[in-house]
Amino acid sequence: MNKVDVKEIDKKWQNFWLKIKDSPKISNKKKKFYCLEMFPYPSGKIHMGHVRNYTIGDVLARYKSMCGFNVLHPMGWDSFGMPAENAARENKLDPKDWTKKNIATMKKQLQSLGLSIDWDLEISTCDEEYYKHQQALFIDMYNKGLIIRKETYVNWDPVDKTVLANEQVINGRGWRSNAIVERKKLSQWFFNISKFSNELLEDLKTLNQWPDKVKLMQKNWIGKSVGCEIDFEIEGNQKVKIFTTRPDTIFGATFLALSVDHPLCKSFNKKEDFLKFKKTVSQVGTTEEAIANAEKVGFDTGFKAKHPFIKNKTIPVYVANFILMDYGTGAIFGCPAHDQRDYDFAKKYKLEIIQVIKPKVGTDNFKKHNIKGAYDGEGNLINSEFLNDLNIIEAKKRIISEIERKKIGKKTISFRLKDWGISRQRYWGCPIPMIYLKDGSVVPVEKSELPIRLPEDVDLNSKGNPLENHPTWKKTTYKKTGETAIRETDTLDTFVDSSWYFVRFCSPKLDDKPFDEKSLNYWMPVDQYI
Ligand code: ANZ
Numbered sequence: 001m002n003k004v005d006v007k008e009i010d011k012k013w014q015n016f017w018l019k020i021k022d023s024p025k026i027s028n029k030k031k032k033f034y035c036l037e038m039f040p041y042p043s044g045k046i047h048m049g050h051v052r053n054y055t056i057g058d059v060l061a062r063y064k065s066m067c068g069f070n071v072l073h074p075m076g077w078d079s080f081g082m083p084a085e086n087a088a089r090e091n092k093l094d095p096k097d098w099t100k101k102n103i104a105t106m107k108k109q110l111q112s113l114g115l116s117i118d119w120d121l122e123i124s125t126c127d128e129e130y131y132k133h134q135q136a137l138f139i140d141m142y143n144k145g146l147i148i149r150k151e152t153y154v155n156w157d158p159v160d161k162t163v164l165a166n167e168q169v170i171n172g173r174g175w176r177s178n179a180i181v182e183r184k185k186l187s188q189w190f191f192n193i194s195k196f197s198n199e200l201l202e203d204l205k206t207l208n209q210w211p212d213k214v215k216l217m218q219k220n221w222i223g224k225s226v227g228c229e230i231d232f233e234i235e236g237n238q239k240v241k242i243f244t245t246r247p248d249t250i251f252g253a254t255f256l257a258l259s260v261d262h263p264l265c266k267s268f269n270k271k272e273d274f275l276k277f278k279k280t281v282s283q284v285g286t287t288e289e290a291i292a293n294a295e296k297v298g299f300d301t302g303f304k305a306k307h308p309f310i311k312n313k314t315i316p317v318y319v320a321n322f323i324l325m326d327y328g329t330g331a332i333f334g335c336p337a338h339d340q341r342d343y344d345f346a347k348k349y350k351l352e353i354i355q356v357i358k359p360k361v362g363t364d365n366f367k368k369h370n371i372k373g374a375y376d377g378e379g380n381l382i383n384s385e386f387l388n389d390l391n392i393i394e395a396k397k398r399i400i401s402e403i404e405r406k407k408i409g410k411k412t413i414s415f416r417l418k419d420w421g422i423s424r425q426r427y428w429g430c431p432i433p434m435i436y437l438k439d440g441s442v443v444p445v446e447k448s449e450l451p452i453r454l455p456e457d458v459d460l461n462s463k464g465n466p467l468e469n470h471p472t473w474k475k476t477t478y479k480k481t482g483e484t485a486i487r488e489t490d491t492l493d494t495f496v497d498s499s500w501y502f503v504r505f506c507s508p509k510l511d512d513k514p515f516d517e518k519s520l521n522y523w524m525p526v527d528q529y530i
Helices: 006-021 024-029 048-066 082-091 095-112 128-143 193-206 212-222 247-252 263-268 272-282 288-293 340-348 364-369 392-405 517-523
Strands: 032-036 070-072 147-157 162-164 182-191 224-234 238-244 255-258 298-306 314-320 331-334 409-415 434-436 442-444 475-477 484-487
Touching: 032 048, 032 517, 048 070, 082 095, 128 147, 128 442, 182 272, 193 212, 193 224, 193 409, 224 247, 224 392, 238 247, 238 255, 238 331, 238 409, 247 392, 255 298, 255 340, 263 298, 272 298, 331 340, 392 409
Parallel strands: 032 070, 255 314
Antiparallel strands: 147 162, 147 182, 224 238, 224 298, 224 409, 255 331, 298 314, 434 442, 434 484, 475 484
């Protein structure tokens, strides 16, 4: 085979492309092709995965330009993130220098491959020309209520003094320190995406060209559950609101279970046995999966709740490790005969098990029912007074109307989708442009102060967040009043950087705005994303 001179071929292509790219005949026709590739993290060197991926874009971009399209084929660098911080710590380097050096190497490699990338459009997320716009967007979204600050539970490494992602917790221990991970309440920043759960779900229907299996995954991720809330009265005039998707099984309710973080548990916070229980529970991690797989354990509060439909019947109230605080109301009624978790729990604590759903004799469901454990299939109601003989759907309708009539609850919808946590206790990320005032309030910095830059003289070997530990960086003043203030020391998750680069590519050099409408209207939407 003859040796191919890639550079020579590429020159021909480039010349051809340059000739047609700006040809007025074509732009008059407004035929455009925006070919976007996932931009790389500058990890060191280009690898075969990059080559394979970017070759596809190259072929498409060249083909389209030969067909007379105006082509936008940009490239950039997703250049904030943990690896730079770790590499810099290990080799005593500056994360910025490490990143810049990698970008230079990788760019040279991509160029020598002869890819038809327009390098005039290059962007890098760790450049202030990029992140100053991101900070301005943050402020705008905060002012519109789309970014909020709230307390949630995180995996906390008490030795490294840092928050761990779920995949950094291995068998309950921190991946780096091997310390037993704790659940800790931390105030963090969030995109308020759960507000849009219903819209996101409804609009999946409009994505005609998406594969069904992807749409199904999205649907399950949003996780809409229709059910109802019911108030249970507890001795001493307290009430516990539970969420259930199976109100039809109410006559099989034999206990209530609360999350350890439920407000009612505050009253046990001085009890030693409760604190011990809480500590064991906190070592399980925060994922739904970890919680579901852990052995079911409970703490008997000693309280009894009145059954809302059975006169003179009371049921015990437990705190249980399988109840999440951030789903539904953080409390459930347990129906061991028809829910496996409740069944395991009831067996362990010797609680009553009352069957209320009877499958039709002779059906597969009937066979399933005879297997040891909870039965969660179809059937008709038994042992349930006015619900007897109804099927599950009819019984749900009937009981919800009774609950609403008695004014002890109502039909509700819960979504699994959670708000997107965007705070990271890291140095090498986009600084969050917020400050804390003496009175405890938190406000955005003035836009004229942007960009908020990272300090360069940081100690990356200190425990915890280097920005928090920096002697002066966080001390600032509030421009509006002149009072002293403290900067937010969390930085943004790098997924924020990579969630708008595709619009920035349409006008990558624009200084006073993140993007301009004219170029967006021309280039967007992306025609091909790889
Ligand atoms: C009583 C019951 C009886 C339930 C039964 C199920 C079967 P999905 O469908 O995923 O939304 N639940 C509610 N809130 C919870 C929380 N914070 N943590 C853990 N579990 C919670 O699941 C809804 C069901 O999950 C609810 O319906 C509740 O248990 C439980 F035979 O209520 B069910």
